[in-house]
Amino acid sequence: MGTFKAIRIDKAEKGTAAALTQFDEAELMDGDVTIRVEWSDLNYKDGLAVTGKAPVVRRFPMIAGIDLAGTVEQSTHPHWKAGDKVICTGWGMGETHLGAYAEKARVKGDWLVRLPDAMSMRDAMAIGTAGFTAMLAVLALEQQGLTPNHGPMVVTGAAGGVGSVATALLSKLGYHVIASTGRVSEANYLKGLGAAEVIDRNELSGPAKPLARERWAGGIDSVGSTTLANVLSMTKYRGAVAACGLAAGMDLPASVAPFILRGVCLLGIDSVMCPMGLRKTAWNRLAGDLDPAKLTEITHEIGIDEVIAAAAKIIAGQVRGRVVVKIL
Structure with a gap:
């Protein structure tokens, strides 16, 4: 047993405090797999946890970070052995279970997905929870029966992590993608990912009508609140919207009109406790459906010592695309 570098969150006099420090391996939580x-990566939820802007962390001390990719060092789980390359996302890491911003992690083997052969660990974290969530949303829309022939798809928060991957995925699958963003200066970036149109988020930020002009067959929303209400009101007959975020708030100031007059479906997307079968399907699809060149375009890299500063930026809406964190 020894110590290793980690971003530790502790209770403070006012809220919480995060610091890069040494963590004692003896303090790792129970689990049957130890991972180097x-x-x-850096997700919006990580930003909330590290900055203390929302009560994401449920136990103290906590190691932040909800996603990891690494190599198994020790395992008593029947499916995993030393040397296996694995991905772990969600399951309460960084919230109730010591997380990923550390040189070591101990987790349950049942939480792990094998790294796809065609994917590097860096690429897996360039995808991370954000990209995994975007893929789950695409799968849900497909399960609802939507295809590119049904019409355009809107993606809100399109310049963020979920939105960037969703735009790239839907575009490659043949959809006409309408990207909504509060940063219209990112129009060229979004068109480079495959967006056919870029609209200002202000078009979706006013009070929602019960029903508005039909504009799209469906969409992927990472914003919530009034934005989601407007998206629903503008969705075509028998369309569907996958909701996976709450950057603008947890409220939904909408009416039942889209659901009972147009047969619109609202699909809830949860990545944290997602069943293993669906996880494997999503990661296998990501390995084939996400253009590696576009993944490179949306990603930039930082070190673990830069995470705390980057967390403040992602909460302030100053991060474009995906951020990968090099731990070792």
Whole structure:
């Protein structure tokens, strides 16, 4: 047993405090697989946890970070052995279970997905929870029966992590993608990912009508609140919207009109406790459906020592695309 580098969150006099420090391996939580963490990433939820802007962390001390990719060091789980390359996302890491911003992690083997052969650990974390969530949303829309022939798809928060991957995925699958963003200066970036149109988020930020002009067959929303209400009101007959975020708030100031007059479906997307079968399907699809060149375009890299500063930026809406964190 020894110590390793980690971003530790503790209770403070006012809220919480995060610091890069040494963590004692003896303090790792129970689990049947110990992993040498090599890569992680930065998600909006990580930003909330590290900055303390929302009560994401449920136990103290906590190691932040909800996603990791690494190599198994020790395992008593029947499916995993030393040397296996694995991905772990969600399951309460960084919230109730010590997380990914550390050189070591101990988790349950049942939480792990094998790294696809065609994917590097860095690419897996360039995808991370954001990209995994975007893929789950695409799968849900497909399960609802939507295809590119049904019409355009809107993606809100399109310049963020979920939105960037969703735009790239839907575009490659043949959809006409309408990207909504509060950063219209990112129009060229979004068109480079495959967006056919870019609209200002202000078009979706006013009070929602019960029903508005039909504009799209469906969409992927990472914003919530009034934005989601407007998206629903503008969705075509028998369309569907996958909701996976709450950057603008947890409220939904909408009416039942889209659901009972147009047969619109609202599909809830949860990545944290997602069943293993669906996880494997999503990661296998990501390995084939996400253009590696576009993944490179949306990603930039930082070190673990830069995470705390980057967390403040993602909460302030100053991060474009995906951020990977090099741990080792």
